[in-house]
Amino acid sequence: MFAYRERRRFTPEEYLAIEEHAPSRSEYLCGEIFSMTGGSVEHNQIVRNLASTIDMALGEGGCQVFVADMRLHVARRSLFTYPDLMVVCGELPRMEGRRDTLEDATLIVEVLSPSTQDYDRGEKFLLYQSLPSFSEYLTVSQNEVLVERYSRQNADQWLLTRHYRPGDELLLDSLGITLELGRIYRGVEGLAP
Template sequence: MQRFPERPDMRVHVPANGLYTYPDVSVVCSEGQHLEETYLDTLRNPLVLPEVVSARTGKYDRADQFLIYKRIASLQHYVVVESHRPLVGVYTRDTNSSWLFQEYKGADAVPLPALRLELPLTGIHRKITFSA
């Protein structure tokens, strides 16, 4: 896994429609591919894109943002982390390039086969207290 300098302005290019987005996190397991005309601030090959959603941004992140991201050929998982409840939704590209959706809550672990790991929900929502 390649680590990039922590940059709040790392963006992702979506070649299919020419858009640029700023995901909360970008994960690349091979060498990062960047647009040549940029200064390593535009990633072209993310493998996993997690987004932390709020009540205000949730509808956009779950629907519209996913429609943009799923056009990135390298993307294998789009992870939607709820900020106001212990819930994570994962869109996973299958072998037919279709997308499968699964929700994880409670004590579940979130499998990310493209990274060959599982993330425990307790780790994702660590130090967060949810209201009843």
């Protein structure tokens, strides 16, 4: 017979207090805390390429690019997470009393890893959809040239477009910019053909 031991549940306040002094980042979902592992070289190259390319394309507009160290709070089911990249347009939607946590984003990007790709495409994407300004989501493979773009059509409908050729242009309607896939994968070695 197996004994069942209940996992300890944490309040959002407890999580935030722990996170302030933790040596590494963690994600919080519905009372549970999950350690986040470091990304691969390819993962980091892709995030760097995306951040610089998007930032240059945005220019002096009213949007800002944030990378993996900026926490995002999604009130639905109480998620605290660190998207690989997010773009916020307009006034920064800071969580009350916090300088390190935002509560909305226009564009969110997740670079997929084998251990998180199902979660990033599934439950996490569903949670992101409750953000009021969230209108575009990119999932980016680090093993092959493949970017999946989800664009909000209305409150409950999203359109998926896949891009898989280095010369493809990726239109980000929410930001009014176009990216070339080749720039996203610039310098990344060992991609599947």
